Amino acid sequence: MAIATEKLIADLQSSFGSALSNFEQPYGLLTFQTNKDSIIPVLKYLNENEEYRFRFLTDVCAVHYPATKELAVVYHVQSMENNFRVRIKVFIPESNPKIPTATVLYESANWQERETYDFYGVLFEGHPNLKRILNVDDMVAFPLRKEHPLEDPNRIDKNDTYFGR
Amino acid sequence: MAHIQLGNDSLEKETTTLNLGPTHPATHGVFQNVLEMDGERIVSAVSTIGYIHRAFEKIAEHRPYYQITPLTDRLNYCSSPINNFGWHLTVEKLLNIETPKRVDYMRIIIMELARISDHLICNGILGVDTGAFTGFLYLMQERENIYEIYEEICGARLTTNFGRVGGFERDFNDIAILKIKKFLATFPTVMKSFEDLFNRNRIFIDRTVGVGAISAEKALNYGFTGPCLRATGVDYDVRTANPYSSYNEFDFEIPVGTNGDTYDRYLVRNEEIWQSLRLIEQALAKMEKEPKGIFHADVPAYYLPEKQDVYANMESLIYHFKIVMGEVDMPKGELYNAVEGGNGELGFYLISEGGRSPYRLHFRRPCFIIYQAFAEIAKGSLLSDAIVTMSSLNVIAGELDA
Structure with a gap:
């Protein structure tokens, strides 16, 4: 059974209206934006809808956009029965990076959200154990944010200016 | 530990905290489990990971695309070629490069060899952990043969840095083809004797049946993919769900288990090894029908030219310089591409804002x-x-x- 993209978009829009925006399909993958209040209802709708059955959370990660001082939390969900993927983005301000946790729906969100917190400082509200996971516990920075340098800026033994790093 | 409530029937007076890892021979890698033990029974487990975190996602934001291939080697280092090709396929999707059929078949041969070596290690070591060392030694020799094939084609063994964006750095030579054929001829006997040792072995069955079982629903909720998911009975495989690299032309089966326990995972992996062998045989036959000598797509802006052309040909020199210095601008785009790795769906989420390196790679x-x-x-x-x-x-x- 295949999902008709137009029908899915229409169904989502009739359920959530203006909370969803920027529908596009880069490289054939349906992508849209929503806000932090609607993300869990949207995921829940996709998960529990008997026709679509997006029961599988493939991936959670974040992207930093320093120009607009925003963080994008990106969810990839997948319907294995229909072999269909959807990407959902939520933009949250860098100054108040809070978003509700998806662990209420998917156990797999647990570590993926911890990883996202670890690297971007996204605070998943309601997460059972929001601690750093890959970096050391006493680290203060969020290393995948763009302002964080790749290497210790105090080093003088390496000069990579010519290689554009 | 005061916060742990012992069972009423427990003989112990208190629980014991046991550090399993970070360096423990049974964890086969550097990660830690802090276990609360009631005698020999685990009351709770807390996993601590991150001991070999190397910040690949950060490094990838600062490297030209071809320099990211060695980073992917070091993800699942038991099947590096799958990671390498997964990355190359992602970049090719970004650039809309169509690879020649022969390249697809060559990739399938290598990817399936990698899958075999990955599963061999897993199942061999499962034997060691249950107290049977012999099977492991049988299989190590076969892994060695696979590594020799890699060595013949790309010069490396474990962290292979296989191929390039667009194809391979060189064609399979005659010795490589011979080694693949020899492997196909000799490996089934060894695999058969390995299965004979384990599949109906009383001790092995006692140690694995019903151990570590997980239901299909739970496995999906936990995000399982690969053999661990298939052992629960869900026939999800990226190779058939979203075929890449011409997998759709091949005839193979997706083995599934029923209980999702350790024994099922073992059986699924073994069966996948047999299916991989079928795939390699088919791919080799298909490859021989294709015109010889094609081992990369014709994309001079992204594929390094032959070294002799660099010295003799102005255009090649320019391309060589631009690629090596990472001065090739990539198109803008955002994509998610997945391949079936040794352990499941290995995904690459790539955002390119143009320029030499990815804006974000997850x-x-x-x-x-x-x-x-x-x-x-x-x-x-x-x-x-x-x-x-x-x-x-x-x-x-x-x-x-x-």
């Missing part, structure tokens, strides 16, 4: 996602069963930490 590492279920699976089981479970989940530290 690796969806199957191990990382699967391993979070370990605490729940291990709860209430014996320590020795937990070790067997961990072994059959095939947790590779490199893929866990990225």
